[in-house]
Amino acid sequence: DSGVTQTPKHLITATGQRVTLRCSPRSGDLSVYWYQQSLDQGLQFLIQYYNGEERAKGNILERFSAQQFPDLHSELNLSSLELGDSALYFCASSPRLLAGANVLTFGAGSRLTVL
């Protein structure tokens, strides 16, 4: 158990629907990251939050949005789902931003299947 909790583990839904993925960071970590991994692909960075504020965006679609709440958990909202959104979605967390190295701890992922 890495300490980063993601729910649900598996999700099957239909095209056009909307889903919410949830992430609880490791205790004490202030930063949360979301990544998408499609079949046999590397991880694609989506978005980063630090202590409730958005810090950086990757190639996140406009249909996707995220937020980090005061208790530091984060949610990734995926709407108007398409078949191509089927993927593993990983959340990672890290401690407060430092001048030195910044190590990420990943959750087990949420597997989304869009039919």
Next chain:
Amino acid sequence: DAKTTQPPSMDCAEGRAANLPCNHSTISGNEYVYWYRQIHSQGPQYIIHGLKNNETNEMASLIITEDRKSSTLILPHATLRDTAVYYCIVSGAGNNRKLIWGLGTSLAVNP
């Protein structure tokens, strides 16, 4: 953040050392080298990181060349459980927001 180049796949015999290379020729002076691994669709697992000096922890050793343009991850006594995809990533200090994850090296440890 600098990009990295890794061989797509490697084999290693169980009990032998696994040496995984990574090229990062455009690395900047303040960028760290990180290694993670991913075992069959599980969440990536941090292994080790370094800036200039060689590093060692309970999992592996990291050898960084003097010009910092390449590095090698060493698993000293590979086991079957080390079969995974290994990712070499370069990123600036305190800034992981745009880690560029390539396809990594798929390491197969054979009995």
